Amino acid sequence: MTVRRVAAIAAAPGRAAGPIWLHVPSSAPAGAPPSVLASPLPIRDAADEAGHALAELGAGLRAAGREDEAGILEAQAVMAVDPSFLGAVDRRVAAGASPAEAIREAASGIAARIAASANPRTAARASDILDVAERIVRAMEGTVFAGPTRPSIVAGRDLPPSAVVEIPAGLLLGIALEEGSPTAHVAILARALGIPAVVGAAGLVEALTDVGDACAQGSDGTGGPFAEVDGSAGWVAVGTMPPPGRRPAPGEPAGRSRVPARAGPGAAPGSVGLGATADGRRVPLLANLARPDDVGAAIAAGAEGVGLFRTESLFLGRAAPPTEDVQQAAYERVLSAMGERPVVLRIADLGGDRLVPYPSGAPEVNPGLGVRGIRLARSDRWLHLAQLRAIARAAAAAGVTARVMAPMVATLDDADLFRDLCEEAWKVAAPAAGRPLLGAMVEVPAAALSADALARRVDYLSVGTNDLTQYTLAADRGIAALAALQDALNPAVLRLVRMAVEAAVAAGIPVGACGVLAGEPDGAMVLVGLGVETLSMEPASIGRVRATLAAAGADDLRSLAEAALRAPDAATVRGLATELRGVSSSRP
Amino acid sequence: MTHRVVQVRRREGLHARPAAALVRIAAEHGSPVWIARVGDPPGADADARSITEVLALGIRRGERVRIWAEGPDADGVLAAMDALLSGPEPGEEDGG
Numbered sequence: 001m002t003v004r005r006v007a008a009i010a011a012a013p014g015r016a017a018g019p020i021w022l023h024v025p026s027s028a029p030a031g032a033p034p035s036v037l038a039s040p041l042p043i044r045d046a047a048d049e050a051g052h053a054l055a056e057l058g059a060g061l062r063a064a065g066r067e068d069e070a071g072i073l074e075a076q077a078v079m080a081v082d083p084s085f086l087g088a089v090d091r092r093v094a095a096g097a098s099p100a101e102a103i104r105e106a107a108s109g110i111a112a113r114i115a116a117s118a119n120p121r122t123a124a125r126a127s128d129i130l131d132v133a134e135r136i137v138r139a140m141e142g143t144v145f146a147g148p149t150r151p152s153i154v155a156g157r158d159l160p161p162s163a164v165v166e167i168p169a170g171l172l173l174g175i176a177l178e179e180g181s182p183t184a185h186v187a188i189l190a191r192a193l194g195i196p197a198v199v200g201a202a203g204l205v206e207a208l209t210d211v212g213d214a215c216a217q218g219s220d221g222t223g224g225p226f227a228e229v230d231g232s233a234g235w236v237a238v239g240t241m242p243p244p245g246r247r248p249a250p251g252e253p254a255g256r257s258r259v260p261a262r263a264g265p266g267a268a269p270g271s272v273g274l275g276a277t278a279d280g281r282r283v284p285l286l287a288n289l290a291r292p293d294d295v296g297a298a299i300a301a302g303a304e305g306v307g308l309f310r311t312e313s314l315f316l317g318r319a320a321p322p323t324e325d326v327q328q329a330a331y332e333r334v335l336s337a338m339g340e341r342p343v344v345l346r347i348a349d350l351g352g353d354r355l356v357p358y359p360s361g362a363p364e365v366n367p368g369l370g371v372r373g374i375r376l377a378r379s380d381r382w383l384h385l386a387q388l389r390a391i392a393r394a395a396a397a398a399g400v401t402a403r404v405m406a407p408m409v410a411t412l413d414d415a416d417l418f419r420d421l422c423e424e425a426w427k428v429a430a431p432a433a434g435r436p437l438l439g440a441m442v443e444v445p446a447a448a449l450s451a452d453a454l455a456r457r458v459d460y461l462s463v464g465t466n467d468l469t470q471y472t473l474a475a476d477r478g479i480a481a482l483a484a485l486q487d488a489l490n491p492a493v494l495r496l497v498r499m500a501v502e503a504a505v506a507a508g509i510p511v512g513a514c515g516v517l518a519g520e521p522d523g524a525m526v527l528v529g530l531g532v533e534t535l536s537m538e539p540a541s542i543g544r545v546r547a548t549l550a551a552a553g554a555d556d557l558r559s560l561a562e563a564a565l566r567a568p569d570a571a572t573v574r575g576l577a578t579e580l581r582g583v584s585s586s587r588p
Numbered sequence: 589m590t591h592r593v594v595q596v597r598r599r600e601g602l603h604a605r606p607a608a609a610l611v612r613i614a615a616e617h618g619s620p621v622w623i624a625r626v627g628d629p630p631g632a633d634a635d636a637r638s639i640t641e642v643l644a645l646g647i648r649r650g651e652r653v654r655i656w657a658e659g660p661d662a663d664g665v666l667a668a669m670d671a672l673l674s675g676p677e678p679g680e681e682d683g684g
Contacts, residue, residue, distance in 0.1 A: 071604070075604040075605055075639065078611055078612070078639045079639050082638050082640050083635070083637060085640050113640075113644040114646075117645065117646025119600075119601045121601060121603040122602070122647075125604045125643060401631060433631075434631040434632075
């Protein structure tokens with residue numbers, strides 16, 4: 001018999017052992033079909049039904065003196081009949097979704113918004129609405145929550161909080177979850193009911209699958225999948241059901257383990273979830289888009305937004321710039337596809353190595369230091385004004401707040417020019433819409449060095465590590481012989497990043513990073529350690545960075561960043577980051 | 589329409605349980621009630637009768653919110669919401 005021990009976060013104290021009952025979200029059914037309880041209900045009736053059931057569960061807990069836990073279920077009862085939620089469901093049904101799809105999609109959209117909210121206590125509540133949605137779907141389909149039929153350790157990726165109260169006492173011996181945090185409602189309820197529980201057990205579902213494949217289960221459970229949970233020390237051991245009298249060896253001390261991102265119902269592992277460190281510091285993972293068509297890949301990778309839409313792709317390879325209508329359609333497509341997730345549109349960064357025939361000007365010997373980015377607007381206001389008008393109309397049509405960003409900001413004057421352009425464009429194109437949120441790229445060293453003043457003029461900063469490196473080290477990105485000077489982990493570059501972060505924090509505005517560094521595991525770790533709040537990268541990098549951050553503690557990353565700032569060179573920084581990753585991944 | 593600005597003093601801001609209580613107060617009022625964080629851009633306001641919108645605001649302790657309401661009892665509903673937002677958690681000593 002092999003026993004695999006998975007490190008986890010202690011969520012509710014105590015130890016328990018028993019056969020495994022695997023919880024799978026009902027949108028991805030496996031095992032026995034749910035039993036049919038009653039005839040299907042219309043959506044509103046199902047929502048009322050779910051609301052009543054949750055209120056009753058809450059009232060039961062309140063009568064037992066558990067007011068805090070009752071409050072959780074009572075809040076869910078309010079969510080079930082929430083007018084905004086049900087309105088979103090109706091709109092999706094009207095657009096052709098099935099009722100169950102509509103309920104789940106509307107809940108996922110709301111969960112993403114709640115997860116992104118500024119209050120961490122609130123953000124931890126995002127899964128509650130998903131739980132409510134599954135309950136409404138069950139009420140609608142006339143099925144009941146499929147729980148264990150004998151005393152079991154309930155294991156899985158995640159577990160709806162209400163399931164903890166719904167599974168009859170005595171059948172729920174312990175809980176082991178791959179996701180979640182100790183502040184999640186499922187953990188709070190487990191503590192209240194005295195059920196040992198662990199969360200954040202990275203690799204648990206895979207271990208369960210291996211065990212499940214390996215064993216032929218006897219009718220008494222012997223030989224079937226078995227688990228032991230230590231909710232005090234923080235581990236879970238899975239194996240096959242031992243003969244009576246034998247138990248898996250006790251686990252080792254927990255150490256810091258991982259809090260993987262939360263997955264939506266039925267999602268493929270790695271394809272969804274929110275970026276966070278092992279100890280739960282949220283780091284939204286955003287996508288860089290080169291073309292509007294990339295938005296599909298961004299969504300598939302589970303991007304929590306678009307941190308950098310490089311709009312110059314619309315302009316390249318043409319004899320004349322695209323019309324405002326063509327631009328508006330392209331922007332609207334991306335904004336609509338991302339829905340409630342934020343999208344930052346960077347105005348076209350033309351010039352430099354992105355040559356287009358129409359910005360007129362003398363040929364430059366050194367275009368990287370020439371008229372590019374926001375500098376173009378000094379001579380050719382019309383190009384960026386037309387683009388900003390198209391963005392204003394697209395955002396108004398999509399019903400979202402526009403987020404626009406200026407490339408190549410070097411001076412405070414550049415930021416003021418950008419604001420003037422935006423004001424002019426919005427006045428013409430979308431006077432009734434809310435003002436856009438303005439961002440400045442920090443990619444010219446001068447911007448980093450004057451970030452304190454810059455941060456008071458814009459709504460967010462985004463560090464562009466590619467250009468910041470080439471300008472800081474005076475090393476053209478295109479010259480292979482200078483490769484050693486083009487590593488963005490150079491401590492001199494990192495010191496500039498730190499200045500931008502400190503300025504943003506002092507001004508109370510968000511700061512993100514885009515560029516190749518944000519999509520590299522080493523780079524992502526150092527950037528987060530420096531205090532960068534969001535990372536934007538190629539969609540293909542998101543899964544890897546998500547996994548890297550989920551295995552690292554925020555304190556470890558801060559220490560890494562401190563050491564990186566003092567390191568002699570980029571190679572030393574990479575060594576430190578790789579070493580920390582090795583330590584994290586070799587933890588049990 | 590009447591409005592007031594309130595500083596949120598509940599220890600952990602406007603999380604699920606106080607949000608549910610707030611929504612209950614707003615829903616009992618027959619006319620629209622809104623809430624927004626002071627300083628947020630226009631359009632970032634929430635229907636106070638919707639718990640999901642209120643939660644998505646992510647209001648933290650110490651932040652100031654603007655609440656406004658329509659209808660004959662607008663003052664009454666705002667007073668009740670003010671008391672909820674500016675009071676400490678039940679059983680909690682407010683440390684300032």
